[in-house]
Amino acid sequence: MIILDYKDRRPIYEQVIGKFQDLIACDVLKEDSQLPSVRNLAMDLSINPNTIQRAYSELERRGFIYSIKGKGSFVVENSNMKAAKQKRIYDDLQKLTKEAKVMGVTKKELLETIDEIYDERGDER
Amino acid sequence: MIILDYKDRRPIYEQVIGKFQDLIACDVLKEDSQLPSVRNLAMDLSINPNTIQRAYSELERRGFIYSIKGKGSFVVENSNMKAAKQKRIYDDLQKLTKEAKVMGVTKKELLETIDEIYDERGDER
Amino acid sequence: MIILDYKDRRPIYEQVIGKFQDLIACDVLKEDSQLPSVRNLAMDLSINPNTIQRAYSELERRGFIYSIKGKGSFVVENSNMKAAKQKRIYDDLQKLTKEAKVMGVTKKELLETIDEIYDERGDER
Amino acid sequence: MIILDYKDRRPIYEQVIGKFQDLIACDVLKEDSQLPSVRNLAMDLSINPNTIQRAYSELERRGFIYSIKGKGSFVVENSNMKAAKQKRIYDDLQKLTKEAKVMGVTKKELLETIDEIYDERGDER
DNA sequence: GTGGTCTAGACCACG
DNA sequence: GTGGTCTAGACCACC
Numbered sequence: 464m465i466i467l468d469y470k471d472r473r474p475i476y477e478q479v480i481g482k483f484q485d486l487i488a489c490d491v492l493k494e495d496s497q498l499p500s501v502r503n504l505a506m507d508l509s510i511n512p513n514t515i516q517r518a519y520s521e522l523e524r525r526g527f528i529y530s531i532k533g534k535g536s537f538v539v540e541n542s543n544m545k546a547a548k549q550k551r552i553y554d555d556l557q558k559l560t561k562e563a564k565v566m567g568v569t570k571k572e573l574l575e576t577i578d579e580i581y582d583e584r585g586d587e588r
Numbered sequence: 589m590i591i592l593d594y595k596d597r598r599p600i601y602e603q604v605i606g607k608f609q610d611l612i613a614c615d616v617l618k619e620d621s622q623l624p625s626v627r628n629l630a631m632d633l634s635i636n637p638n639t640i641q642r643a644y645s646e647l648e649r650r651g652f653i654y655s656i657k658g659k660g661s662f663v664v665e666n667s668n669m670k671a672a673k674q675k676r677i678y679d680d681l682q683k684l685t686k687e688a689k690v691m692g693v694t695k696k697e698l699l700e701t702i703d704e705i706y707d708e709r710g711d712e713r
Numbered sequence: 714m715i716i717l718d719y720k721d722r723r724p725i726y727e728q729v730i731g732k733f734q735d736l737i738a739c740d741v742l743k744e745d746s747q748l749p750s751v752r753n754l755a756m757d758l759s760i761n762p763n764t765i766q767r768a769y770s771e772l773e774r775r776g777f778i779y780s781i782k783g784k785g786s787f788v789v790e791n792s793n794m795k796a797a798k799q800k801r802i803y804d805d806l807q808k809l810t811k812e813a814k815v816m817g818v819t820k821k822e823l824l825e826t827i828d829e830i831y832d833e834r835g836d837e838r
Numbered sequence: 839m840i841i842l843d844y845k846d847r848r849p850i851y852e853q854v855i856g857k858f859q860d861l862i863a864c865d866v867l868k869e870d871s872q873l874p875s876v877r878n879l880a881m882d883l884s885i886n887p888n889t890i891q892r893a894y895s896e897l898e899r900r901g902f903i904y905s906i907k908g909k910g911s912f913v914v915e916n917s918n919m920k921a922a923k924q925k926r927i928y929d930d931l932q933k934l935t936k937e938a939k940v941m942g943v944t945k946k947e948l949l950e951t952i953d954e955i956y957d958e959r960g961d962e963r
Numbered sequence: 964g965t966g967g968t969c970t971a972g973a974c975c976a977c978g
Numbered sequence: 979g980t981g982g983t984c985t986a987g988a989c990c991a992c993c
Binding site: 500519530531534 | 964965966967968
């Protein structure tokens with residue numbers, strides 16, 4: 464599913480990230496479908512699990528996949544599993560807000576950004 | 589300069605990130621001043637260099653520091669920092685809000701989360 | 714005389730090499746004129762002397778400058794530039810041929826490789 | 839395992855290269871056996887790791903050893919050694935010939951240089 | 964079994 | 979000497 468190019472000057476984990484982003488973008492990996500486990504993929508590619516882990520972490524940070532400890536990693540979907548995703552959103556927002564506060568971003572500015580998104584096309588939920 | 593709390597449930601690298609964010613925010617670490625090298629700090633704290641490396645990478649991603657290979661890691665200039673950091677926060681929040689909207693999280697729920705943080709200890713900025 | 718761009722993704726020593734090649738090509742640095750000393754230029758640019766040294770070594774290897782121990786580095790005369798580069802090629806080839814001989818590579822095999830290059834597109838010089 | 843001679847006029851890294859070439863040639867270092875790590879050997883010899891690094895790089899370039907990031911450096915198998923070295927010679931010669939052609943060196947001149955070496959002491963292989 | 968964190972230590976690019 | 983990437987193998991929390 465994934466082919467590494469050792470002549471490529473990019474680090475391996477970046478190559479892995481790129482490949483998965485493409486596979487997800489091209490809908491080869493459908494939403495909610497499970498990615499190979501960290502250890503399995505590492506074995507298949509004959510590389511270290513840590514390298515895959517790093518790639519998956521970054522893919523999660525970039526919002527392409529989500530990981531559930533003890534279960535696996537999955538492509539982010541638009542429809543179901545609201546609870547899990549909403550929890551992640553809540554956690555991220557909490558973290559982000561703390562940073563914003565420290566950085567002197569006013570609450571008002573945050574609210575404006577949120578309004579921008581929620582009020583697009585006039586539909587306020 | 590930094591004290592780790594092994595009873596803390598947060599991973600070590602997050603503690604390191606937090607401490608440095610505070611030191612920079614409180615201006616104890618002035619702009620452009622050099623952070624301890626990855627290896628030195630790891631030795632001081634008796635932890636693995638990789639853990640420090642991970643913390644520094646995240647600090648760089650969050651716009652607090654910048655690293656030059658072969659030279660060291662440095663605090664971002666205050667003048668640039670605020671703008672750089674606020675831009676990232678804005679981008680992240682925008683992305684997060686879009687996801688939230690798609691996921692059916694109400695604007696009200698987001699605002700509650702933000703309020704929680706900003707109203708801690710009664711100081712609203 | 715030289716300005717570094719830290720936002721440039723190329724390593725510093727490559728930037729230095731490039732700048733000097735340009736200065737020499739544009740005749741801003743006349744033939745036989747002396748380049749700044751390794752230490753001086755390093756101080757001026759606030760970078761490590763090793764970096765300048767590396768750049769100068771490469772410029773010498775490429776036949777643009779020549780260095781005299783204890784005296785300095787100088788621009789190769791335009792008229793000699795060709796000769797200097799050819800001398801380097803001659804020296805390298807001599808060294809390589811000796812290795813080849815030791816390794817049991819036949820003269821015939823070497824000639825075949827050379828023929829390959831020289832006979833490309835049928836133009837034999 | 840290796841003893842440096844500071845009275846020797848050759849640079850240290852060349853001495854290191856020479857020693858290892860001998861050890862490998864004499865089969866003291868068996869095929870696929872691991873060389874000491876760059877840092878360890880540097881510590882043992884009380885020299886800078888970069889010097890060892892340089893020696894190892896050159897040994898790899900010459901086809902005596904191979905290095906795997908994060909794992910170590912290893913002696914090339916005897917059966918592969920000859921092929922590896924000949925490949926390097928071929929690659930180097932190809933690169934050199936291209937340069938020569940561009941610089942206006944005639945094929946005849948190259949051949950003369952090769953003849954010089956191969957016809958030394960009347961033994962032509 | 965899965966992901967997440969951490970240690971120990973390696974080579975590599977750069978200064 | 980400094981940051982960056984990677985390997986190997988460990989322990990933990992979760993399911």
